[in-house]
Amino acid sequence: MAPSTSSARLMRVVVVLLLLFPVLLKANEAPPFSVKAQLILAACKSVGEGSTYFDVQFCEGAIGSIAGGGADLDYQVFGGIAMRLLAENATSTKAKIDRLLRGGGGGVKLKAEDDVAVARCLQSCQSLYGGILYDWLACTAAVKTRLFGEATRILEKAAAAAKECEDGFGKNNVASPLSAEDDDAFKLAKLGVAFLRLA
Numbered sequence: 001m002a003p004s005t006s007s008a009r010l011m012r013v014v015v016v017l018l019l020l021f022p023v024l025l026k027a028n029e030a031p032p033f034s035v036k037a038q039l040i041l042a043a044c045k046s047v048g049e050g051s052t053y054f055d056v057q058f059c060e061g062a063i064g065s066i067a068g069g070g071a072d073l074d075y076q077v078f079g080g081i082a083m084r085l086l087a088e089n090a091t092s093t094k095a096k097i098d099r100l101l102r103g104g105g106g107g108v109k110l111k112a113e114d115d116v117a118v119a120r121c122l123q124s125c126q127s128l129y130g131g132i133l134y135d136w137l138a139c140t141a142a143v144k145t146r147l148f149g150e151a152t153r154i155l156e157k158a159a160a161a162a163k164e165c166e167d168g169f170g171k172n173n174v175a176s177p178l179s180a181e182d183d184d185a186f187k188l189a190k191l192g193v194a195f196l197r198l199a
Contacts, residue, residue: 053190082192125165159189
């Protein structure tokens with residue numbers, strides 16, 4: 001007795017679904033991490049888990065934004081990347097401060113009574129960020145020559161400078177136009193310290 005047309009169709013559909021099932025499962029899997037992404041994640045977990053200064057996601061975002069190929073990635077390289085990002089942050093923050101002091105605003109509206117206090121804080125921050133940039137070359141040289149203690153001392157100084165800049169606004173009871181920049185600078189400096197302590 002031959003199977004009915006509807007049962008034959010149903011069997012073909014079941015066979016096709018069974019054949020496609022592994023393909024459909026594979027399509028829904030998350031793509032595997034690249035070797036570079038795996039190295040960055042492992043390194044960021046080693047310095048970020050339990051850190052009170054930054055988290056794993058901040059580390060991954062920072063280091064992953066400019067890390068090179070997988071063969072040369074180690075704690076020294078990651079520390080160097082954090083230093084480079086800190087220098088870029090300091091450069092752009094100093095430029096923002098210059099604009100603000102010239103009255104360029106940068107998206108910040110000041111109340112007239114806050115102008116003097118904010119200007120005083122910005123001048124202090126300008127000096128602090130200038131110090132970060134001045135020390136950057138010495139820090140880079142220290143890392144290249146594997147003088148990690150000296151490099152971490154310079155990075156700790158940079159973290160303190162970013163914190164001092166931000167704290168100045170609070171002490172003067174005015175809103176900081178540099179909150180995001182100060183926070184990033186502090187975290188990048190601490191990230192560099194964490195990596196270099198493991199290098």
